[in-house]
Amino acid sequence: MLRACARACLLSSRTYSSINFPTPPSLNLQTNNLLSQVRALATRGQLNQALLLFYTLQPPTHCNQTYATLFHACARHHCLQQGLSLHHYMVAHNHITPPDLFVSNHLINMYAKFGYLHHARQLFDEMPRRNLVTWTALISGYAQWGQAVNCFRLFAGLLVHYRPNEFAFASVLTSCGDSYDDGYGRQVHALALKMSLDACVYVANALITMYSKICDHRAVYDVSKDEAWKVFRSTESRNLITWNSMIAGFHCRRLGAQAIDLFIQMHLHGLGFDRATLLSVFSSLNGSNGLDDIVVAKFCYQLHCLAIKTGFILKIEVVTALVKAYSDLGGNIADCYMLFSETSCHRDIVAWTGIMTTFSECDPEESLSLFRQLRRENLAPDRYTFSIVLKAYASLATEHHASAVHSQVIKAGFGG
Template sequence: MKSALTPIAVSFSRIQKTAHQGQALRRRVQARSLTGVQPFDLYAANHLINENAKCGRLDIAHQLFSQMPHTNIVSWTALISGYAQYGHADECFGLFSEMLFHIKPNDFAYASVFSVCDYKRGVQAHGLALKTGCDGLIYVGNALVGMYWKNGSNSGAEACRVFEEMDIRNLITYNSMITGFGMHGQSDKAISLFKRMFYDGVDFDRVTFLSLNSSICGLDNVVGRLCCSQLHCIGVKIGLGLDVGVATALVKAYSSVGGDVGDCYKLFLETTSSQRDVVMWTGIMTAFSERAPQEALLLYNQMSREHFRPDCYVFSILLKACSNLMTERHAAAVHSQVIRVGFVNVPVLNNALIHAYARCGSIDDAKQVFHEMPLRDIISWNSMLKAYAIHGDAEAALNFFKQMDVVPDDTTIVALLSLCSHTGMVKEGTELFETMLEKYGVVPQLDHYACVVDILGRAGHLTEAKKVITNMPMEPDFVVWSAFLGACRKHGETRMANLASSKLKELDPENSLGYVMISNIYCSSNNFDQGGLMRNKMDRFGIRKEPGLSWTEVGNRVHEFASGGQRHPWLEAICVYLEELLRQLKKIGYVPTTSLVLYDVEEEHKEEHLYHHSEKLALAFSLMNAGGTFSNGGVIKIMKNIRICIDCHNFMRIASIFFQKAIIVRDANRFHHFKEGACSCNNYW
């Protein structure tokens, strides 16, 4: 039984609250309370155990507990909670088991044990809670929900069962469930539970709001943008609109579901400079890194002017932005900053540098970073392997793979399969796919299936590719069907293309790929009526095709070109130059591939349409300004947002002979290095 509160107990309690004045005083108080100098006082002893346990002095707390002539529920719970607080699962569970021989656990003891135990122990403790009738207590129920989300199946079935069986639920219960759904990729269930919580009149808080924003990142773009807008409105109504953490979460959510980066920037501007922290800055730079990388670098400059010290994550985002830019000079500038602040040997940044340099076309710089790394992990090897793959250097990639001193993982296999796809190594690619589980212990996932479908499809083995899709143990995703549709287009297979196109429309109704590619297949076979019908459907549904754009850097300035040339002020001069260039190239073997023109027009108009493809305009502009102000060492670099067409590929190849210049074109899939009439892809892409 708990002893009465005596004056000596009160005095001990007060002394303990001021015991931070010195360790000597604390030791005197402990000795006085547990020796025969004064009568033993349970209240004071429990207070000592609780304070030491909370402060992490678990050995002292346990020693005090062991010396007590008798204990009560408070004594046991204080020590168990201390071990749980500092993550000592074995000691916590052992003490809880010992407690059962002396006293019945209360809800706080159960909650502490559930917070640190694994699944097996958690189930045992859950069974005990059911027997003793403690499972209906709110603290126990909340702790059980958290335990099952942490240790149970990814579906969260056990957590859901506990949630539904609870007679009383509070905000913590709902927050635990919403967070669990979000962390396990069940975003739709997290949103549904929030609606239920909202309609049931349960007030939500900042934690709810942040968890929901994280969940939105897993939704598809259409639903995700709608949920973002709704949550944003709710946040403003309840006064969370100006909270920097909420604003950061909204920026991340908007950008992850394809929201307008302009909206993200408006959110950013709604916070004051004094409110912003490095996490907020990182969030807005992340939003811009892919769709407006130049703006991400400008934001970094602004952050520096406001005297924020960048961390490793900031630099990794900057390097991600650099990987989406034309040349390596921006990556080199960030590299110098990394060295200046002392992050030179941080593996995550070196891995990001390898990726950035490779994506900017400078594989030599990527190799140098790799070879200078004192420590390399699997990501380092995979980054370098992917670099060789996108540049089409099959021999170097295979030799590099043989030198790997770490165990290959699923990403390694994806890089190798991608290399086989780009270089036409059908036998090697299919053998790797069939033996990857046996040789490397890697279970085939969606990315691996997409690669092998691409390998077979590009090579014209469409029936085999279709068989792979049919036999997949999981549902094919957008990438798998788009790989198959691309193969159907390459080989003019209309029947199978219709199936792939319909699947793409089901998976992502807003994406134009399924409509555009099937329309192109019809037009390539001179079925312009069917091709036109597909384009009309796109117009009716408000679906817009991504325009063909190209970029080239001249005089440290990036110039953008669209097919037709509408985006450049020098269009007239470029077209005049291009017409003369075309005449010269025709003399040495260039023949326009007019079969690619997807309109039923005269042959001369087809040629005219081909002449205004964006990459041809970019090349002409670079050559017009070839007085030493473009690119690196006489190499012309062009970046394109979609796949380069056969005609432009031939045009670049012949131009590299005529001008005796290296031309590098980076399209949506890979790099094409044109030199002396040959391409690194060996005309297979």
């Protein structure tokens, strides 16, 4: 009898599970308030609190908007494990069947940002319906993680269905500039011209970066043939990234004088700059052919003052670049060490390797002393650090110590 009743109840629940019974207004109001709190917490970056509240709600009350907000927050705040758990929870409870386009787009974006491109592609392939955001999210993921071939192929597939937006163009151009044949980049540029998207600042910035990477660095510089400079000059609505891209483009082609001149123009126009600007300009000082060494050294000092005035001197990357610039320009090694010492709370292995490089030729014993000090601070040397140490030992001709370092190199996994 009990079994018969149980079967009857089960059949009744299956029969009526597809019927949407009206929910009392008070319950709807309470649920909506809780979901609003979840979205508010996630938007403010309090993701763990948002998820804790979300999981306490009854599953039927969950909605697409809330899932999308949480997946977006996971991607934005680099919370991979929380995103994976949330996706598993959603699938396990069959909350969204078939997959909602809005939620799926956020899922693809999350997996793409974390480099889980296989997961993102599987979701993409399984979607019954896609829109431009879907395609662009996966194209951006391929570009971000250096999968140029997949990026370009997906972009070609997008053209069959939609008119690409500026973000899709920018992603594929960035990918072409990194590792793909420059012919593909020029084809994408031609398409952007045809669609009048080349003037968009995102596309222009990507074009500057692409042309800076694919140019012949060995050729004598000819401004009339500089495609990156042509794009920069023709871009009317430039932003900080536009200027940084062009300065970085000059730097990567060892055109330090042009990078310095552009930064001066930028400063004279009253435009702001950021950490990336300073890093490119400091790195360009050693390649400033055609400028007097005294002029370059004076400019380096002025940049140093500017970094102090703006507070960027507190950034370890800026200090490291400044130390290298002073060292390359023949500055006082004691001044370089003082700069390094003033960053004691923020020093990383790049900073240590930089100051060791400064000492390696003029004072190899001090370079080795710095190496021992970084080991005492429990920092893990990388292959560049070890190469500087071996160079210092070679200068001192101490085979026994060099062999000891070699054993550390092998132990650290850099001996292959």
